[in-house]
Amino acid sequence: MLRIFYLQLLLNNGKIGYSFLLFSFLLAIYACNGIDEETILTEDVITLKILNNSGNDIEESIGNGSDLIKLQAEIFREADKEFREVTFRASDGNFEGVSENSATVLADNIGFAETMLRLPLDSGELFLSAEVKGKDGITYVSEKTINLTSIDAVIDLDFKSIDGQNLSDVPKADGSTTILIEGTVLVDVENLNSLTFTSTKGRFQQTGNGLISQNRGEDSSLSAVYVVPQEVGPTFFTVKTGESSEYSKDSVLVFERAFADEIFLEPTTLNMNATSSNLISAFLTRNSGKVSKETEVDFEAFQTVGGLEVKVGRFTGLSVANTDLDGKATATFYADTGDIDFLIPVTIRVSTQTDSGGNSITDEIDINVTE
Numbered sequence: 001m002l003r004i005f006y007l008q009l010l011l012n013n014g015k016i017g018y019s020f021l022l023f024s025f026l027l028a029i030y031a032c033n034g035i036d037e038e039t040i041l042t043e044d045v046i047t048l049k050i051l052n053n054s055g056n057d058i059e060e061s062i063g064n065g066s067d068l069i070k071l072q073a074e075i076f077r078e079a080d081k082e083f084r085e086v087t088f089r090a091s092d093g094n095f096e097g098v099s100e101n102s103a104t105v106l107a108d109n110i111g112f113a114e115t116m117l118r119l120p121l122d123s124g125e126l127f128l129s130a131e132v133k134g135k136d137g138i139t140y141v142s143e144k145t146i147n148l149t150s151i152d153a154v155i156d157l158d159f160k161s162i163d164g165q166n167l168s169d170v171p172k173a174d175g176s177t178t179i180l181i182e183g184t185v186l187v188d189v190e191n192l193n194s195l196t197f198t199s200t201k202g203r204f205q206q207t208g209n210g211l212i213s214q215n216r217g218e219d220s221s222l223s224a225v226y227v228v229p230q231e232v233g234p235t236f237f238t239v240k241t242g243e244s245s246e247y248s249k250d251s252v253l254v255f256e257r258a259f260a261d262e263i264f265l266e267p268t269t270l271n272m273n274a275t276s277s278n279l280i281s282a283f284l285t286r287n288s289g290k291v292s293k294e295t296e297v298d299f300e301a302f303q304t305v306g307g308l309e310v311k312v313g314r315f316t317g318l319s320v321a322n323t324d325l326d327g328k329a330t331a332t333f334y335a336d337t338g339d340i341d342f343l344i345p346v347t348i349r350v351s352t353q354t355d356s357g358g359n360s361i362t363d364e365i366d367i368n369v370t371e
Contacts, residue, residue: 046086047074048130048142062187063148064246065121068096073105073113073130073142083134086113091127092120123150149187154247155195157239158182160223172258172355174289175230175325178205183239183249184221192241195222200236201229201255230293230325232257257292259355260284260327265363267333267348273370274335274342280315282350282363284327294322297329298351303344312340313369335369342370 051070052058061069073086084107088095095103096116107113113130120126126148131141159167160180171177181204183195196213197204204212205225216222229235232255240248268279280299284291299321302309315321315331323329333348340346345366353360 042140042142045076045140046130046132046142048072048128048144049074050128050144050146058146060147060149060187061119062151062154062247063119063122063124063126064151065119067119068116069119069146071115071117071128071130073107073132075107075111075113075132083132084111084113085132087131088113088115088117089129089131090117091125092122093126094118094120119148121151123148123153151247152249154185154187154192155239155241155249156184156186157237157249157251158184159251159253162225164223170253170255171228172289173229173232173255173292174258174286175228175292176289177228178225179228180223181226181237181239182221182223183241185216185241186220189220192247194241196240196245197224197226198238198240199226201231202235203227203229228255230258230290231255232292232294255292257295258286258289259295259353260291260361261287261354263297263350263352263361263363265348265350265365267365267367269367270365271368271370272335274340276335278333278335278367280331280333280348280350282329282352284323284329284352290325291323291327293325295327295329295352297321297323297331299331299333300349301333301346302349303341303346305341305344309347312346313337333367340369 049072050058051072058069061067071088075084075086085104086107087102087104089102092101094100096118103115105113105115125145127143127145129141129143131139133139160182161167162178162180164180167179171179181197183197185192193216194213195216199210203209205227206212212224214222214224234252234254236250236252238248238250262285264283266281266283272278282297284295284297299315299318300311301313302311313333313335314337315333317331321329321331335346346369347364347366349362349364351360351362
């Protein structure tokens, strides 16, 4: 078969000189090595290569439904026209200009046939082949596979402590603690260089807001310093890469409340009459960072009569007496309820919860009320 195959190719093209001698030499080599001359290897007839846009061999790509890869087949350059018809096939995707899973291309004078395949929106193995059929009716097929990565597995998102260790505990929402948001490109590392991070709360240290874009160096990973929010609850993060940010990864951190370590009380005045109002301000602070926004503060007013606390007066604004970004909460006290003994100081007390579950801290101050 080997002799018939090569003679057929050579005679069809009128190549009997040097080419015939070359064929005889190859046949002699096969004989000396104990190879049956009826045997012919596919790679001696056709070889398939899978190339990216840069012309490099690839074994994996991203199944994004849009990228093109090149299928290149090389056959015996002296083959006649019929034998130069190469049929490319793919288990999925569409050949450019054909919109089908197969395409037939005529090899050029040096034995190369090429076509472009648009990758499917899929993941897993993609089976590719190139085949030619000789006049002897035998079809020679060169097959390859590449692995398609799902578009949601192109990039990964992780959270780390500021010293680069895996984040073991989510920080409190103190508006001050910093952590690292790390994006890692898992495939096509040489081309996906720019990463964009976004967060729905908090801010990135470098930009002062919830958005930052950076270019990677030689490493596949890139980190951005993130300052946790003062708002309690879930914060959603995204890292994106690729043209028009087509590849992304989402994650979420749930920030718990950062309660106060200390509370300070400050009335507008220490002396008031029964017909006026008195704005009472409470200031909450932490040993590290700030108290979370909307932390609840309890306000109460009482007089001590016979060793017992008797509630007096009234407050307005209690339903919104929660902290702002500066840790300040306010309520307004009125002494117009008719239940105040003007000879006894009115004690204003404020209290709030601490990080030690169930415990609270308080501060008190006495004010004088006159008629």
